[in-house]
Amino acid sequence: MKIKKLGEDHIIDRIRKTFQTQHPRIIKSIGDDASVTAITEKRCLLLTIDSLMEGVHFERAYTPPYYLGRKAVSVSVSDIAAMGGTPLFLLTAMNLPEDTEFELVEELYRGIKDSTTEYGMHLVGGNTSRADCLSITTTVVGEAERPKVAYRAGARPGDVIHITGTPGDSALGLEILKEEGLAAVEKASCRKVVLKHLNPVARVGPARALAERGLVSAMVDASDGLLRDLGHLIEQSNTGAIIECERIPLSQEMKDHTETREHKLKLVLTGGEDYELIFTSPPGKREDILLVARRFDITITPIGTITEKRGIKVLDRGKELRIDTRQGYQHFVP
């Protein structure tokens, strides 16, 4: 059977079952944002790998190579952030068609360099290979104190679901880029969401602060879309969730650039690549969470509650939306 008939989740599930593995040093293997393995009694290593492929994750027509380099770093750093960890080292595998201009490669690496510097990380290794299509694979190695790691599992019924930032902006930015091309970067009316797509920044500081202060029962990064990533969190936590759409904060750009409520909700609930955080907290932590939000100058908004009943119930103005909660970005959609 062809994999597009099976779906990405099915494939990952099969891989996870094949590789169920027991080892004293493996604390968490496949199934979270990053793997967690013991270094010492107190510290652990966080490992993650991601790819950006031309024609799948980006089109050259609207992707400046400098931003592509930055994004390649951020998508993997975001996985480390979602565990409450500190990113340390980067490895890149760069696959390049042989007629690629060297200037593009230099711009890519300039983006990688600036981004790693901003995250306080170091590129320590790489591989360059000829290929038919341009792609970058990044591995980020991070660290955390073992008791402070935030897993997808850990949410309990009654916990409050929070998100950072305004979801759907990256997907909106992509829609605008596809329509207007790179000129959109210069337009004040949409620059913010377009850059949110081209140059997302992983929430390393806030995530670590939340995890260190014990404000997180479970966390995941929003890479595949709010519903799908929340789905991963509740699946690992063996719980369900209720989301109230009217509590989800919208950016001014989202309000201005979408005409129908349906379009808004589609972007907000299923648009991927925001690289914001979705996390749950025991009730009564709102004040402490707001302190973190203020310190990092971001918004953190409660949008729903963890439930005992499985599945995600999406309420919009009191009415339940009929929505396939597995929606969001899947590579192979069954």
Place this chain on the structure above:
Amino acid sequence: MKIKKLGEDHIIDRIRKTFQTQHPRIIKSIGDDASVTAITEKRCLLLTIDSLMEGVHFERAYTPPYYLGRKAVSVSVSDIAAMGGTPLFLLTAMNLPEDTEFELVEELYRGIKDSTTEYGMHLVGGNTSRADCLSITTTVVGEAERPKVAYRAGARPGDVIHITGTPGDSALGLEILKEEGLAAVEKASCRKVVLKHLNPVARVGPARALAERGLVSAMVDASDGLLRDLGHLIEQSNTGAIIECERIPLSQEMKDHTETREHKLKLVLTGGEDYELIFTSPPGKREDILLVARRFDITITPIGTITEKRGIKVLDRGKELRIDTRQGYQHFVP
């Protein structure tokens, strides 16, 4: 300028210069088989990344997916081996065209599973993405005791150059596969070299034993061909080398399947993907090295000497060969 006019070595050199980085925990960054970073005072982390691309590193017509999975693991493990380290954890980024049969994916993962098990490693993370062409990127995380790590730098004039196994066999196996297809796997006359290409095994045990016993002044794995990888070693060591071709051991298959001395030497000196070890030792270590060879049932052969004078001098039956010693596998050949 297009990258194919610049060459892979030039690109890597530019990247290395861009990312020259100082950090108390980084012991060795880009420029060796794997990066070396401190975990504790005594232990260090070894990190490496590699890609296998369809149409560049393999063709589906003569590459059973099971072997492809195994090889994807071994090529990265070989980098850890070349540092004298122990491979621990694997991450894979699998890029798959959406019309890929799921059976192929299962076979790939069966190969990855068997190979990681044989190396005593664990797959801890992965990423699956849609792509136009099939490729696998592997990151292997290993460990070593800090004083025992074997670097490319460290060779001194007078040191003896050794190789494990019989070089060129993988390149010969590839020639046979291209000519005869997969049927060649079943032929006793060439099965060994064909499998050397499809299913190389990294020399983890011998490399670690050599490094632990202090028998290695410098080491590199033979992935790009004898001359090119030895070139990397002497460049990092700021030395030169003399190689005596008649001392290089030839497999029976190499003797049987090549008609001219020119063909033999081309395969032996520039054929890539053997994943054997090239290492240097101070003189007088032959007995200890033979003990390691016997213990692991492999051949280890002295083939030349490290010199003060830069460059590689290749002697064949007393005559100097005129040969571009940068030959070997380069992704972008200028």
